[in-house]
Amino acid sequence: xxxxxxxxxxxxxxxxxxxxxxxxxxxxxxxxxxxxxxxxxxxxxxxxxxxxxxxxxxxxxxxxxxxxxxxxxxxxxxxxxxxxxxxxxxxxxxxxxxxxxxxxxxxxxxxxxxxxxxxxxxxxxxxxxxxxxxxxxxxxxxxxxxxxxxxxxxxxxxxxxxxxxxxxxxxxxxxxxxxxxxxxxxxxxxxxxxxxxxxxxxxxxxxxxxxxxxxxxxxxxxxxxxxxxxxxxxxxxxxxxxxxxxxxxxxxxxxxxxxxxxxxxxxxxxxxxxxxxxxxxxxxxxxxxxxxxxxxxxxxxxxxxxxxxxxxxxxxxxxxxxxxxxxxxxxxxxxxxxxxxxxxxxxxxxxxxxxxxxxxxxxxxxxxxxxxxxxxxxxxxxxxxxxxxxxxxxxxxxxxxxxxxxxxxxxxxxxxxxxxxxxxxxxxxxxxxxxxxxxxxxxxxxxxxxxx
Amino acid sequence: xxxxxxxxxxxxxxxxxxxxxxxxxxxxxxxxxxxxxxxxxxxxxxxxxxxxxxxxxxxxxxxxxxxxxxxxxxxxxxxxxxxxxxxxxxxxxxxxxxxxxxxxxxxxxxxxxxxxxxxxxxxxxxxxxxxxxxxxxxxxxxxxxxxxxxxxxxxxxxxxxxxxxxxxxxxxxxxxxxxxxxxxxxxxxxxxxxxxxxxxxxxxxxxxxxxxxxxxxxxxxxxxxxxxxxxxxxxxxxxxxxxxxxxxxxxxxxxxxxxxxxxxxxxxxxxxxxxxxxxxxxxxxxxxxxxxxxxxxxxxxxxxxxxxxxxxxxxxxxxxxxxxxxxxxxxxxxxxxxxxxxxxxxxxxxxxxxxxxxxxxxxxxxxxxxxxxxxxxxxxxxxxxxxxxxxxxxxxxxxxxxxxxxxxxxxxxxxxxxxxxxxxxxxxxxxx
Numbered sequence: 001x002x003x004x005x006x007x008x009x010x011x012x013x014x015x016x017x018x019x020x021x022x023x024x025x026x027x028x029x030x031x032x033x034x035x036x037x038x039x040x041x042x043x044x045x046x047x048x049x050x051x052x053x054x055x056x057x058x059x060x061x062x063x064x065x066x067x068x069x070x071x072x073x074x075x076x077x078x079x080x081x082x083x084x085x086x087x088x089x090x091x092x093x094x095x096x097x098x099x100x101x102x103x104x105x106x107x108x109x110x111x112x113x114x115x116x117x118x119x120x121x122x123x124x125x126x127x128x129x130x131x132x133x134x135x136x137x138x139x140x141x142x143x144x145x146x147x148x149x150x151x152x153x154x155x156x157x158x159x160x161x162x163x164x165x166x167x168x169x170x171x172x173x174x175x176x177x178x179x180x181x182x183x184x185x186x187x188x189x190x191x192x193x194x195x196x197x198x199x200x201x202x203x204x205x206x207x208x209x210x211x212x213x214x215x216x217x218x219x220x221x222x223x224x225x226x227x228x229x230x231x232x233x234x235x236x237x238x239x240x241x242x243x244x245x246x247x248x249x250x251x252x253x254x255x256x257x258x259x260x261x262x263x264x265x266x267x268x269x270x271x272x273x274x275x276x277x278x279x280x281x282x283x284x285x286x287x288x289x290x291x292x293x294x295x296x297x298x299x300x301x302x303x304x305x306x307x308x309x310x311x312x313x314x315x316x317x318x319x320x321x322x323x324x325x326x327x328x329x330x331x332x333x334x335x336x337x338x339x340x341x342x343x344x345x346x347x348x349x350x351x352x353x354x355x356x357x358x359x360x361x362x363x364x365x366x367x368x369x370x371x372x373x374x375x376x377x378x379x380x381x382x383x384x385x386x387x388x389x390x391x392x393x394x395x396x397x398x399x400x401x402x403x404x405x406x407x408x409x410x411x412x413x414x415x416x417x418x419x420x421x422x423x424x425x426x427x428x429x430x431x432x433x434x435x436x437x438x439x440x441x442x443x444x445x446x447x448x449x450x451x452x
Numbered sequence: 453x454x455x456x457x458x459x460x461x462x463x464x465x466x467x468x469x470x471x472x473x474x475x476x477x478x479x480x481x482x483x484x485x486x487x488x489x490x491x492x493x494x495x496x497x498x499x500x501x502x503x504x505x506x507x508x509x510x511x512x513x514x515x516x517x518x519x520x521x522x523x524x525x526x527x528x529x530x531x532x533x534x535x536x537x538x539x540x541x542x543x544x545x546x547x548x549x550x551x552x553x554x555x556x557x558x559x560x561x562x563x564x565x566x567x568x569x570x571x572x573x574x575x576x577x578x579x580x581x582x583x584x585x586x587x588x589x590x591x592x593x594x595x596x597x598x599x600x601x602x603x604x605x606x607x608x609x610x611x612x613x614x615x616x617x618x619x620x621x622x623x624x625x626x627x628x629x630x631x632x633x634x635x636x637x638x639x640x641x642x643x644x645x646x647x648x649x650x651x652x653x654x655x656x657x658x659x660x661x662x663x664x665x666x667x668x669x670x671x672x673x674x675x676x677x678x679x680x681x682x683x684x685x686x687x688x689x690x691x692x693x694x695x696x697x698x699x700x701x702x703x704x705x706x707x708x709x710x711x712x713x714x715x716x717x718x719x720x721x722x723x724x725x726x727x728x729x730x731x732x733x734x735x736x737x738x739x740x741x742x743x744x745x746x747x748x749x750x751x752x753x754x755x756x757x758x759x760x761x762x763x764x765x766x767x768x769x770x771x772x773x774x775x776x777x778x779x780x781x782x783x784x785x786x787x788x789x790x791x792x793x794x795x796x797x798x799x800x801x802x803x804x805x806x807x808x809x810x811x812x813x814x815x816x817x818x819x820x821x822x823x824x825x826x827x828x829x830x831x832x833x834x835x836x837x838x839x840x841x842x843x844x845x846x847x848x849x850x851x852x853x854x855x856x857x858x859x860x861x862x863x864x865x866x867x868x869x870x871x872x873x874x875x876x877x878x879x880x881x882x883x884x
Binding site: 043046047049050053054055056057058059078114115117118 | 518519520521797799800801802803805806818824844845
């Protein structure tokens with residue numbers, strides 16, 4: 001990983017940016033990056049499970065992108081049938097362990113919980129899901145078996161949530177799978193993109209290991225468009241699934257300067273760091289964007305010891321991609337969120353020292369500039385304004401729309417032997433849980449296709 | 453403030469709450485603590501012959517819990533007192549002397565021969581105790597030796613022992629009944645025929661709590677073996693209430709004073725027993741689960757309730773609900789209720805729909821005009837109260853009487869005229 005903070009010349013300079021390591025001790029950082037939501041203990045889980053009303057046609061299940069039978073798994077927690085509970089979860093969502101940690105439950109299952117109606121306090125579904133699944137991953141218990149071999153071979157490009165979910169379900173259905181993965185580790189954004197305090201103790205890798213342990217899945221290191229082409233995969237395999245994510249970062253639209261970084265690159269480095277106190281951290285950090293990544297980089301910067309962290313988003317709080325819970329998490333971590341302002345330039349000579357913004361407003365839903373400008377001091381600027389599909393390997397072969405792969409309800413692309421899912425498809429919502437659902441749905445569609 | 457003072461068989465106590473004969477009344481230390489806490493009386497733990505019995509040194513109790521470990525049902529295999537008779541008699545005498553305003557009843561269990569009763573009862577009465585309670589109820593251990601419920605299950609034995617007790621005692625005699633019978637009335641009548649002054653019920657119910665899921669042996673066990681115990685606590689209250697009401701509403705036993713026992717935990721439970729015919733109540737399990745302090749809620753909860761009802765004393769409440777208890781055959785078959793769901797309170801959990809759909813009469817919608825909505829279909833609703841019972845929101849579903857028009861389910865006109873099974877055309881035994 002390259003140093004994200006290349007030398008900025010003389011550190012004695014009057015204008016030298018305040019960027020340094022060791023703002024906090026390793027102990028302080030360990031405490032800051034512990035579990036955001038500590039797991040429930042058994043007595044807590046039993047009491048919480050008792051709060052579930054076991055609804056008919058449960059709204060929480062309807063709200064879950066993977067359709068987990070939530071009252072069903074909670075019922076099994078009540079009877080100490082954790083293995084059964086975990087099976088209910090994982091048979092619909094093979095990454096039910098990770099989703100229990102990272103799902104924005106406050107806008108999914110827990111928002112739909114009927115308990116909100118009369119007491120404003122939903123059942124803690126996410127924490128219960130974690131309670132049910134943790135023992136499975138700790139013990140490495142396999143709950144699913146590889147199906148009877150069909151002799152069919154499927155290529156999966158991308159080792160993130162969509163690809164792994166697809167690969168696992170294909171293996172359950174008896175197909176042989178080869179996963180082509182670009183990064184050093186499997187897991188995609190689960191491994192490189194999610195805030196560290198949401199997935200502690202190497203959970204992402206433990207989950208990957210557990211998924212692969214079903215067998216029938218070979219992993220190769222390769223990048224689509226580099227080492228291999230889609231045409232080659234279609235030629236060599238009976239079907240192809242693309243779960244390649246979004247490989248590039250959107251451009252800020254202003255001239256860049258050293259010290260202006262991609263949030264996802266820094267988060268990836270943070271996630272892979274053995275000693276987080278050795279990471280360089282800015283004094284004044286400005287984050288541009290309004291999604292989960294903006295929150296993740298802002299909160300983590302504070303927890304690494306940044307003195308002042310400001311998020312600037314060009315629209316209002318309702319339009320932010322980050323949920324209300326995430327916005328409040330940022331605020332309770334001392335992050336200031338500014339709305340209705342867009343960056344128009346980075347200031348500084350050989351390194352960013354401030355950002356100039358122009359205030360915006362909505363005019364019939366359309367964003368317009370107001371002409372009113374202000375600047376904000378910055379030692380580091382993080383761009384968290386979304387990512388884009390690296391489409392070169394695909395353009396000639398696949399139908400794309402607004403920079404995403406077009407798929408049908410069964411995740412099938414414009415090619416009749418290629419399916420796709422996760423962040424790279426049109427209509428995705430950048431959630432792990434949705435990527436898993438895409439992979440699962442695609443696997444069943446591929447299975448039907450192969451059994452023709 | 454309503455007057456809570458209670459008089460049962462002439463025995464006065466500051467409130468109608470007595471501790472039942474059980475571990476909480478085993479010795480002076482406990483009973484003194486109970487009286488300090490405010491309990492109206494105590495039935496001393498059952499005395500037997502000397503030398504005393506022995507208890508196991510393993511588990512005596514176990515419980516059925518809710519998920520937050522609230523005790524719902526409770527079970528015990530403890531026998532009668534395992535202390536020497538003299539120790540008990542000395543303590544009873546002293547406690548009664550120290551607490552003259554509290555009821556002091558002594559429970560006894562003796563073998564089925566008259567000489568034994570004639571020997572022990574005067575000795576016990578000499579302590580100054582207010583009354584005897586004859587333990588014909590305990591279903592475990594002692595019943596194997598021909599005592600406890602072994603007596604309570606044979607009306608002839610109840611009558612015989614009651615007669616012996618009455619002839620040996622000059623203070624009142626209460627017969628404590630076992631619920632381990634198919635019909636509580638013959639034992640109650642036998643007690644009355646034997647001269648008993650009152651009955652108390654229920655004692656505990658034969659029970660095995662569960663198995664140990666690791667060893668697949670009975671739980672709890674003593675050195676790997678277990679034996680059935682007596683079941684009590686909140687879970688048994690409905691069984692007790694039925695037996696109390698049966699005695700209170702039956703002509704031959706209606707004048708027999710009743711001390712109500714079985715699952716009393718808060719003041720509302722006491723209201724149930726009193727309204728269904730008990731003159732006072734006895735409590736054990738709730739004290740064993742929470743300690744003696746629960747007497748505070750029992751006393752001021754009942755007092756406030758009486759005030760709200762405009763009743764000046766407990767006696768005004770006693771038996772109030774008895775006339776409303778009848779046989780099924782006398783229920784008015786012309787009376788029609790339908791469930792009504794308050795849409796403003798409904799949280800749309802759908803429990804009412806699924807239980808009605810799966811197990812009852814398919815009388816609640818799940819979708820109306822394409823939206824998730826739960827409404828009662830009057831054409832199908834038989835008024836069974838299942839939806840009311842399962843709805844998690846108190847007051848959301850209520851049963852409402854149809855007072856005019858036609859019952860959309862049966863097509864029959866609603867009438868104020870009453871009609872019951874005894875005259876129904878489908879009843880082959882109907883009266884002309």
